[in-house]
Amino acid sequence: xxxxxxxxxxxxxxxxxxxxxxxxxxxxxxxxxxxxxxxxxxxxxxxxxxxxxxxxxxxxxxxxxxxxxxxxxxxxxxxxxxxxxxxxxxxxxxxxxxxxxxxxxxxxxxxxxxxxxxxxxxxxxxxxxxxxxxxxxxxxxxxxxxxxxxxxxxxxxxxxxxxxxxxxxxxxxxxxxxxxxxxxxxxxxxxxxxxxxxxxxxxxxxxxxxxxxxxxxxxxxxxxxxxxxxxxxxxxxxxxxxxxxxxxxxxxxxxxxxxxxxxxxxxxxxxxxxxxxxxxxxxxxxxxxxxxxxxxxxxxxxxxxxxxxxxxxxxxxxxxxxxxxxxxxxxxxxxxxxxxxxxxxxxxx
Amino acid sequence: xxxxxxxxxxxxxxxxxxxxxxxxxxxxxxxxxxxxxxxxxxxxxxxxxxxxxxxxxxxxxxxxxxxxxxxxxxxxxxxxxxxxxxxxxxxxxxxxxxxxxxxxxxxxxxxxxxxxxxxxxxxxxxxxxxxxxxxxxxxxxxxxxxxxxxxxxxxxxxxxxxxxxxxxxxxxxxxxxxxxxxxxxxxxxxxxxxxxxxxxxxxxxxxxxxxxxxxxxxxxxxxxxxxxxxxxxxxxxxxxxxxxxxxxxxxxxxxxxxxxxxxxxxxxxxxxxxxxxxxxxxxxxxxxxxxxxxxxxxxxxxxxxxxxxxxxxxxxxxxxxxxxxxxxxxxxxxxxxxxxxxxxxxxxxxxxxxxxxxxxxxxxxxxxxxxxxxxxxxxxxxxxxxxxxxxxxxxxxxxxxxxxxxxxxxxxxxxxxxxxxxxxxxxxxxxxxxxxxxxxxxxxxxxxxxxxxxxxxxxxxxxxxxxxxxxxxxxxxxxxxxxxxxxxxxxxxxxxxxxxxxxxxxxxxxxxxxxxxxxxxxxxxxxxxxxxxxxxxxxxxxxxxxxxxxxxxxxxxxxxxxxxxxxxxxxxxxxxxxxxxxxxxxxxxxxxxxxxxxxxxxxxxxxxxxxxxxxxxxxxxxxxxxxxxxxxxxxxxxxxxxxxxx
Ligand SMILES: Cc1ncc(C[n+]2csc(CCOP(=O)(O)OP(=O)(O)O)c2C)c(N)n1
Ligand code: SF4
Ligand SMILES: [Mg+2]
Numbered sequence: 004x005x006x007x008x009x010x011x012x013x014x015x016x017x018x019x020x021x022x023x024x025x026x027x028x029x030x031x032x033x034x035x036x037x038x039x040x041x042x043x044x045x046x047x048x049x050x051x052x053x054x055x056x057x058x059x060x061x062x063x064x065x066x067x068x069x070x071x072x073x074x075x076x077x078x079x080x081x082x083x084x085x086x087x088x089x090x091x092x093x094x095x096x097x098x099x100x101x102x103x104x105x106x107x108x109x110x111x112x113x114x115x116x117x118x119x120x121x122x123x124x125x126x127x128x129x130x131x132x133x134x135x136x137x138x139x140x141x142x143x144x145x146x147x148x149x150x151x152x153x154x155x156x157x158x159x160x161x162x163x164x165x166x167x168x169x170x171x172x173x174x175x176x177x178x179x180x181x182x183x184x185x186x187x188x189x190x191x192x193x194x195x196x197x198x199x200x201x202x203x204x205x206x207x208x209x210x211x212x213x214x215x216x217x218x219x220x221x222x223x224x225x226x227x228x229x230x231x232x233x234x235x236x237x238x239x240x241x242x243x244x245x246x247x248x249x250x251x252x253x254x255x256x257x258x259x260x261x262x263x264x265x266x267x268x269x270x271x272x273x274x275x276x277x278x279x280x281x282x283x284x285x286x287x288x289x290x291x292x293x294x295x296x297x298x299x300x301x302x303x304x305x306x307x308x309x310x311x312x313x314x315x316x317x318x319x320x321x322x323x324x325x326x327x328x329x330x331x332x333x334x335x336x337x338x339x340x341x342x343x344x345x346x347x348x349x350x351x352x
Numbered sequence: 353x354x355x356x357x358x359x360x361x362x363x364x365x366x367x368x369x370x371x372x373x374x375x376x377x378x379x380x381x382x383x384x385x386x387x388x389x390x391x392x393x394x395x396x397x398x399x400x401x402x403x404x405x406x407x408x409x410x411x412x413x414x415x416x417x418x419x420x421x422x423x424x425x426x427x428x429x430x431x432x433x434x435x436x437x438x439x440x441x442x443x444x445x446x447x448x449x450x451x452x453x454x455x456x457x458x459x460x461x462x463x464x465x466x467x468x469x470x471x472x473x474x475x476x477x478x479x480x481x482x483x484x485x486x487x488x489x490x491x492x493x494x495x496x497x498x499x500x501x502x503x504x505x506x507x508x509x510x511x512x513x514x515x516x517x518x519x520x521x522x523x524x525x526x527x528x529x530x531x532x533x534x535x536x537x538x539x540x541x542x543x544x545x546x547x548x549x550x551x552x553x554x555x556x557x558x559x560x561x562x563x564x565x566x567x568x569x570x571x572x573x574x575x576x577x578x579x580x581x582x583x584x585x586x587x588x589x590x591x592x593x594x595x596x597x598x599x600x601x602x603x604x605x606x607x608x609x610x611x612x613x614x615x616x617x618x619x620x621x622x623x624x625x626x627x628x629x630x631x632x633x634x635x636x637x638x639x640x641x642x643x644x645x646x647x648x649x650x651x652x653x654x655x656x657x658x659x660x661x662x663x664x665x666x667x668x669x670x671x672x673x674x675x676x677x678x679x680x681x682x683x684x685x686x687x688x689x690x691x692x693x694x695x696x697x698x699x700x701x702x703x704x705x706x707x708x709x710x711x712x713x714x715x716x717x718x719x720x721x722x723x724x725x726x727x728x729x730x731x732x733x734x735x736x737x738x739x740x741x742x743x744x745x746x747x748x749x750x751x752x753x754x755x756x757x758x759x760x761x762x763x764x765x766x767x768x769x770x771x772x773x774x775x776x777x778x779x780x781x782x783x784x785x786x787x788x789x790x791x792x793x794x795x796x797x798x799x800x801x802x803x804x805x806x807x808x809x810x811x812x813x814x815x816x817x818x819x820x821x822x823x824x825x826x827x828x829x830x831x832x833x834x835x836x837x838x839x840x841x842x843x844x845x846x847x848x849x850x851x852x853x854x855x856x857x858x859x860x861x862x863x864x865x866x867x868x869x870x871x872x873x874x875x876x877x878x879x880x881x882x883x884x885x886x887x888x889x890x891x892x893x894x895x896x897x898x899x900x901x902x903x904x905x906x907x908x909x910x911x912x913x914x915x916x917x918x919x920x921x922x923x924x925x926x927x928x929x930x931x932x933x934x935x936x937x938x939x940x941x942x943x944x945x946x947x948x949x950x951x952x953x954x955x956x957x958x959x960x961x962x963x964x965x966x967x968x969x970x971x972x973x974x975x976x977x978x979x980x981x982x983x984x985x986x987x988x989x990x991x992x993x994x995x996x997x998x
Pocket of ligand 3: 059101130131
């Protein structure tokens with residue numbers, strides 16, 4: 004892959020002339036703005052950027068980005084994006100999917116794009132509902148969700164997108180929510196990661212699943228319920244009065260109180276709070292499985308440990324397999340055991 | 353060589369049909385394949401029909417575990433694997449049981465008595481040994497202990513009995529080579545190359561092959577063992593090789609991509625009989641081919657669409673069930689107007705159906721099988737060699753018209769081999785793909801603007817690679833506005849775009865239909881498509897030799913149909929359409945041309961036999977052998993296959 008040339012752009016350069024068709028107040032607007040704000044900071048080139056999506060409210064995203072865009076079919080965006088990336092590994096690909104698109108109909112493709120580690124940013128807009136089809140329960144809906152298809156409340160157990168991604172072999176797992184001010188930082192880290200970077204973005208569908216994330220996303224009391232992870236920093240929240248520690252006997256995480264030290268800063272070492280190491284896969288598994296309620300919601304970069312990408316392996320293999328070989332079609336056609344029939348008109352025409 | 357010994361025994365048949373049948377573990381496909389090669393090298397024309405069980409390792413000795421390979425070869429043009437074998441090689445009782453009914457009366461059975469044990473006889477449901485009673489009285493039988501003779505031949509190599517018996521097929525092949533005076537050297541070379549790292553095994557197999565050959569040569573054998581000489585066929589001068597349909601499709605795709613000056617991206621998911629194409633292409637990376645084994649058929653086509661979007665020639669391939677899964681994505685390729693080749697190696701259906709047998713029953717699916725008005729060109733292959741040309745045509749249409757194209761082949765073509773005159777790539781006209789580099793329209797203010805759906809004279813939209821500076825735009829499956837490609841649900845726009853997609857596909861330039869045998873008008877046209885070419889051609893040839901006014905028309909372009917086809921069909925009194933389905937092409941012809949096309953259908957999983965078709969042709973004529981009195985075949989007539997279904 005060529006090193007991308009940094010381009011000067013502003014937010015405006017990333018907006019299209021298309022009328023945005025999400026419901027007023029939909030969390031998708033905030034995500035769109037966050038992405039449009041992030042791309043100039045990355046020095047990204049609109050001509051070299053490609054947004055690929057499936058079907059759903061969230062998957063309308065590419066129409067609003069002044070880049071190359073492909074609005075594909077329900078659930079299949081990871082497969083289309085894999086083909087695009089293999090055909091042109093230099094393109095910067097952003098995948099947009101929903102909880103239904105990515106985990107229901109497209110769960111299989113999402114799993115494989117992650118395990119293959121195709122270099123792209125995958126944003127899963129999790130609103131815990133099927134927005135576009137008017138509000139049916141989705142694979143991430145909480146048990147008991149009342150919807151047109153589950154009037155008495157849903158009874159199937161929800162999937163956890165981040166756990167699914169990690170379990171599928173993802174080498175980058177990030178989390179944020181539509182209006183969080185830190186979302187651009189998560190996007191930037193995902194972009195810097197070489198390989199499939201999975202970002203779960205909690206998104207408020209104000210029409211069909213209004214404010215389901217308020218328990219941790221509402222500004223009031225957010226400090227107590229959000230744990231923003233930073234590499235190399237202790238896992239602290241609630242204005243540094245609480246932290247996460249590892250119960251070494253039970254091999255599980257626990258919330259501990261953190262007292263202020265003599266200088267007034269939190270004495271997290273005394274409380275044995277763990278330091279976030281984005282390359283620690285074991286702890287990442289614990290973080291994605293951490294139930295909200297007894298624990299805060301883990302946000303930011305949960306895991307980031309790159310390894311070689313799929314497209315680089317494909318490119319290398321093709322080079323290796325072609326080395327020293329003569330790609331001569333005429334010779335290929337006449338390969339194997341052949342015989343010659345002689346006659347008068349021997350000259351090839 | 354054997355030529356000195358044959359004098360008193362020599363016979364001179366025009367063509368011979370040999371069927372090798374044995375347990376799946378006996379290596380019959382390999383035997384058949386190598387016999388084919390040396391037959392091709394001996395200069396005969398030939399056609400083959402491998403017929404193997406769906407089970408990978410069927411229990412040994414069982415009826416459903418029988419694997420057979422039939423070859424028809426001769427000193428004249430051969431188009432089919434032959435109706436009934438002249439020679440049946442039966443490596444065990446089950447092979448005899450499932451294949452004997454097909455053998456010509458008076459035909460020769462070669463059987464390995466060593467495999468006719470009580471246990472194997474029981475497994476084949478024989479209450480008595482057929483080699484020992486008179487149940488085979490109407491055939492010549494040559495039964496001897498091939499197993500024992502093989503063990504003897506390979507003794508010097510110190511193999512255990514079980515390993516030694518693995519060379520039984522080579523012993524048998526050696527005998528067959530002697531019987532038909534074929535050269536052994538190519539097989540020696542092949543064995544040496546195959547077992548390069550195990551020279552002992554190569555030597556043991558060569559010893560078995562030579563022993564089988566010597567057995568024939570020194571033949572104290574009296575009776576039915578004879579050597580036959582089949583003169584080489586007169587063919588066009590040039591370089592030849594044998595080719596299977598799966599190889600030819602792969603090579604045609606590589607050639608097509610080169611003619612389009614594009615890298616090829618191939619997305620596939622394993623399925624019989626389509627996998628062979630994935631396997632071939634996976635070894636051709638130096639030709640700019642990327643193969644991708646996807647997680648399913650949907651991902652395979654979607655990745656191919658993605659690759660086409662990014663500027664490669666996207667190709668995907670599957671068989672019936674997998675093609676069904678690809679349906680929605682085909683619609684996406686139609687809507688986004690991207691080039692794509694979809695190869696369908698048809699097999700027996702519906703559902704899982706008959707994975708290893710052949711059928712032509714996906715024609716409706718190819719032409720009509722998508723949601724919405726979703727027109728797509730369809731091209732078919734009529735033989736292994738023809739698959740090369742058809743694949744190039746599919747690539748050409750896809751690239752020139754910015755459209756997905758379906759290429760129909762089938763299980764028979766995929767596996768069958770025939771001699772192929774190696775074409776010179778320089779004889780094909782290139783169709784280089786063009787990519788848009790600059791804005792192609794003017795907006796109301798007179799400024800430059802991009803119109804991703806502006807059509808050229810062929811109705812094709814421009815191909816715009818992501819990564820091209822300043823041509824950012826969005827495409828997708830939602831209806832597009834004329835020219836701009838913006839989302840547009842307006843009634844007039846959908847009408848206009850539906851018409852544009854239809855007109856583009858109907859406007860695809862396909863050559864006029866030619867009559868491949870016979871006159872351009874007359875009493876009866878037998879109209880075929882796909883792999884029925886061989887039997888139809890031979891049946892029409894034979895009927896014409898009897899003085900019957902019948903012509904053979906074989907259609908490659910299923911959609912759109914050649915422009916002159918309607919008039920051509922109307923210049924015949926009758927039109928007969930033999931198909932290995934329940935009459936799908938017949939329906940298309942009736943619909944498109946209002947001609948009274950009569951079906952002749954067969955869905956036994958086996959190809960048509962020449963005799964079946966001769967009989968059907970005869971019914972249109974009085975006073976000619978095989979004629980039942982001028983009766984027209986009834987709808988959906990199902991002629992039974994005389995062959996037991998192995
Ligand atoms: C093959 C297919 N099945 C069903 C649909 C209908 N459909 C469109 S979007 C959608 C669900 C979208 O939910 P989600 O992915 O969560 O996206 P959201 O609208 O919530 O952003 C469904 C079922 C479709 N377009 N295609
Ligand atoms: S339905 Fe929900 S997700 Fe869809 S646009 Fe409206 S608010 Fe947003
Ligand atoms: Mg949703």
